[in-house]
Amino acid sequence: MSIANWTLLHPSAFILVGIPGLQDFHTWIAIPFCSIYIVSLLGNCLLLGVVKNEPGLHEPMYLFLCMLAVADLVVSTTTLPKILSIFWFRDRSIHANACLAQVFLIHSFSTMESGFFAAMAFDRYVAICNPLRHAAILTHTAIGQIGLAVLIRGAVLLCPHPILLKQLLYCRGNVISHTYCEFMALVKLACADTRASKAYSLTVAFLTGGLDFIFIIVSYILILRTVFQLPSKEARVKSLGTCGSHVCVILITYTPAFFSFLTHRFGHTVAPSVHIIIANIYVLIPHMMNPIIYGVRTKKIRERVLYVFTQK
Template structure:
């Protein structure tokens, strides 16, 4: 359905296609989606409970990890239930305002996720390069302040996006070739000139994920320089081992994010289903993998998880 306002046509309801060309396989595709979502929910909730119950884990790294887990829970819960509804019940309809809201949550929460990964990199930098000042630099007040700043950055910088899309004139179609309301998928339906809006989107992307990634690389360059000056190979390996989990989290988050960005900008000859699969991996895999990575690499989290299982089975 289309409505007319002062700027032109706007859909009242959008229709999500899912994965073009694979509609007949949606039920089968939904199985790994559901399992990954279930693992993400259980893993992140368990991680939050373990850190909360163990005072020895009330360190900056794990407090930032808890903030990351909260964002992951909100990110997956704002998208995956609707995707599963589409796959299971062919529930393709999503209201215009709900679509803009979902798009805002996806990009705002992804920005926060990037910010918390940067905060964790800062913690590793201070712990390795300024170990004697770690507790005096990363005080509880500083941790709370950084957390609030990261949240406010995501909220404020992404707030114009729904309004920019709300007042645009759309072509006479309401079909979104995607599994959820993504910014680039919506832009393709717009008939107005969108260069300024695309420029704003690129600037925001650089000031958030792009700048975060540059700062993370800089922090690890400084960490490596410090580690290489340590006197023994054993101490170097021991120090680097404290960064392994965080490096995996960086790779899991930024690899699909960059692939998704590059395929949208330069992969015009790539099949649409590949674009959509990469975009879904970007939403699904990091929230599932983050608690697994820290559970495997951190002994206290691993022990806390087994303790929770023992209590529940008792």
């Protein structure tokens, strides 16, 4: 293969278009994007600081919430600075290696978020269905082991993604119609047989997000069965109240994630701008809303945050 052909089929950089059809509005779209990113950074960092400095919050639910906050920070920081540089400074070029690193970080830490949601569902299941053994089952050692298992699963299963992309020939050019590097967006530029790559991606998605979602559903079915067997209405309301924040963040996270995943693979009639806006909502809104929802709905966190600000 000649040097010219090698360079053409293995580009040293990719071009990120942004949101196709809305390029004239990028400057204005960047304003809410930037605002949401700032709120996400402040909210998650504040949550981490509050839990770290308050011994009373060193419980399984809050420790898993901190792990989720770290994953939120990684995903949003991996994507938003580059998106803002595209929108405000027209800096659309991204080095190939940086693009592959972005693919790995986005997909691996999104997978970790799914695992932390499942861990939080398990915590709620034990707390409600087997409260007397909650402290014995979810010790700090067990929590650390669960967090480490989620971390290793996300890193190991998603590590082949950039390797598979590195081996492809990009005969359809190096222009990505997206605001960030995404696995399927790069696969669509390849002219080689990508069935193996797509099959692996689908398999990993089912073994992580799919199984996690099934586990969460089963956990809440068992939780509801136990709650509705409680003798008093007050006890039922109190038990369900401890799950409300978790259910809210799951709905906010999984809804755009599933839509983005399905439209990228099967939604050929969906307008590209609609798909990319939903994909951006996935890396924006949940990571901002998670600390807000838990801060507003969780009494211990709310009181501690108010205490911090009133003392200052």
